[in-house]
Amino acid sequence: MPAEPVLVTLPERAGLPEAPSLARDLASALATSQPVRVETAPAREIGLPILQLLLAAHRQAAREGLRFDVTVPAGGALAETMAAHGLAAQASPVTIAAGLWTGLEPAGARR
Numbered sequence: 001m002p003a004e005p006v007l008v009t010l011p012e013r014a015g016l017p018e019a020p021s022l023a024r025d026l027a028s029a030l031a032t033s034q035p036v037r038v039e040t041a042p043a044r045e046i047g048l049p050i051l052q053l054l055l056a057a058h059r060q061a062a063r064e065g066l067r068f069d070v071t072v073p074a075g076g077a078l079a080e081t082m083a084a085h086g087l088a089a090q091a092s093p094v095t096i097a098a099g100l101w102t103g104l105e106p107a108g109a110r111r
Helices: 016-031 048-064 077-085
Strands: 008-009 035-037 067-071 094-097 100-104
Touching: 008 016, 016 035, 016 048, 035 048, 048 067, 048 077, 048 100
Parallel strands: 008 035, 035 067
Antiparallel strands: 067 100, 094 100
């Protein structure tokens, strides 16, 4: 039976002031060696620092062989932030399926 994921939920506003707290929450979640799921639906605003933390957490989870999923509601704040920073393009290294960001290609893997 697969382990229940550790849940990390973004606040309504997720920007630079919230980044240190989110970084601690993500580090704690990843330290459990269990799957991690980040719920972004409550966020109405997501800044670039939070997107960078999520990218870094995806990379760390991949290095450690852990499942790391991030919800990406259609039309939600994360989808908008990803689009604004080029991560919603077809050539993006981000893997999104059925509203979940489930993977990230390693740097240099794209052609």
